[in-house]
Amino acid sequence: MSQITIVDLAETLGLSKSTVSRAFRDSSDISPKTKERILAKAEELGFSPNLYASSLRGNRSQTIAIIIPEFGNKFFSQAIKGIELIARSKKYHTLIYVTDNSVQNEASIVRSLVNGRVDGVLISASGEGKDHSHLQTLVDHDVPIVFFDRSYDDFHGHFVTGNDFESSRLATQHLVDNGCKNIAYLVINRKVSIGKIRMDGYRKALEDNGILFQEKLILDTENDEVKNRAAIRNLIQQHKPDGIFASVERLAISTIRVAQQEGVQIPENLKLICFSCLDIADLLSPSLSVVKQPAFAMGKEAANFLFRILDKPTELRQQETTLLQSSLIFQDSSRKL
Amino acid sequence: MSQITIVDLAETLGLSKSTVSRAFRDSSDISPKTKERILAKAEELGFSPNLYASSLRGNRSQTIAIIIPEFGNKFFSQAIKGIELIARSKKYHTLIYVTDNSVQNEASIVRSLVNGRVDGVLISASGEGKDHSHLQTLVDHDVPIVFFDRSYDDFHGHFVTGNDFESSRLATQHLVDNGCKNIAYLVINRKVSIGKIRMDGYRKALEDNGILFQEKLILDTENDEVKNRAAIRNLIQQHKPDGIFASVERLAISTIRVAQQEGVQIPENLKLICFSCLDIADLLSPSLSVVKQPAFAMGKEAANFLFRILDKPTELRQQETTLLQSSLIFQDSSRKL
DNA sequence: ATGAAAGCGCTAACAG
């Protein structure tokens, strides 16, 4: 079946193409009766207006993009699910891109988006890098950006995230309360907002308890599971921490595996807590204490925020940060003996 | 910054817009020097060709869609990751849609795709339903479809999936080998290919071992975690199975939770094995025996297959099914005592 | 309430 057009439809109905066109917009100037007649015929013929022709005219793509650094954990799947849900309810389509934690990939993806392909972008920042010109290009093209979960300190934009500082403080405090005195912090990348803010919460808790912050207990990791495990092993052997606070789930999982190999008992010799959206944290052995972010809600909130900007492009909003509450779930991995 | 067009660029360079256009296609007829000059200027001005204008002309969207039923487990995130990777390497963009296991949603999504928005569709079927006219519409519009993991029996199309029959047979055989005589099968939905084929493998293993297939040991589940748990509890209480083969991960997780509540020991009183891509199956308590599908590879394979069709639309391929090997990982949940 | 006509930005014949 070749493409049927608005003209074909107009001819079969004895109308002009303008009238037919109006039937598909929420147009004012059309009688309900003709509109219905047109829509019925369209349904019958399986016609729907060519997307590219209308986008070319109207300059709207009805499409947003999600750019995420990785797909390893439940957080991002849940967030995407939330975003897609909202987008679809707004009749928007959702493009997905995974950078694999590479800023270069992020930049190249973003550049492929400035030709009108999307009306807005939801992004969770990938890694470090000081050059955010790719994002600036987007802004210059009037494509609004909303960050979620991870952003860049030196790029000012809208940001929806968890109350990470407070959650991190409480998680660390919890380790202290359960007897830890030598707590290590595993950071995904201290140059990314998420790594830094969570570390600030960790530092605050130490300070509150008169514990000295020690650089040697901070492990800045890479995008390589094998290297990370070696580094964690090294950390455990060298500095014998009695508690570990991991800023992301996969670092906690690596810790569990290393502990198993090294014969370090959790929680007896080492207490562990981490950020995670794992819904089976309670089924792990030992059950894992987690800071659980409201991933699904965060996706929805970020998307809603983006659509609010899209709906009122005039209302030039200030840079705005929305914090959502995470919940702390204490289980066996950090249990006091 | 307002849109800069190919004409503006042509004027600044003292060229015609066709020449400029050619610089952006992989066009033959243009001198390397002019091409370079154009591309340089474009870079300088931050210009890239308007997507909708070219799609309108060329009838190509450089976009594919992924439609999946749910986002609950690692299988789909991994598959998507694979798809997106291949798509991006082909300079394609990837739209994502989640149906939440609803065929109605699937139909409405598919209908929003026939206006040229996508060049092809990768889909994992949602639920049952005999009416696949929405998919037929896609075919009528010359949009190729490739199924992955889950398809419809009565809709003939390309299909990339695991060797589910054989894996299921082996998984069930494994339970028999470890002493099970009364094995229940938890099916996601027996009307979907995935549920049926996996059940066939299960039946074959029973048959091979002279064990009677019993309808009462088959639990057809719903899209509702709470109801499923109640049904599993009921199954366990009523029929006291000594082994359970779950066709999807979430049913196995529900089983573990029910067993915990009911004081049924795994593997002592009940052995469990399931399809799952969980990378921490070994960290669960008890560690979970799984049939692990090559999710990432499956995503890549399905995408490659779609692009092969897209590259050679003339080569009208026969309906074709590609099977990828799954691996069986036996751990404590199905251990012989 | 409907129709006529101009043109969105680009591509691809065709001509040179």
Added chain:
DNA sequence: CTGTTAGCGCTTTCAT
């Protein structure tokens, strides 16, 4: 190798 020209299918004034 480059330029001219005619649309792709739709939306949107401006008439009527």
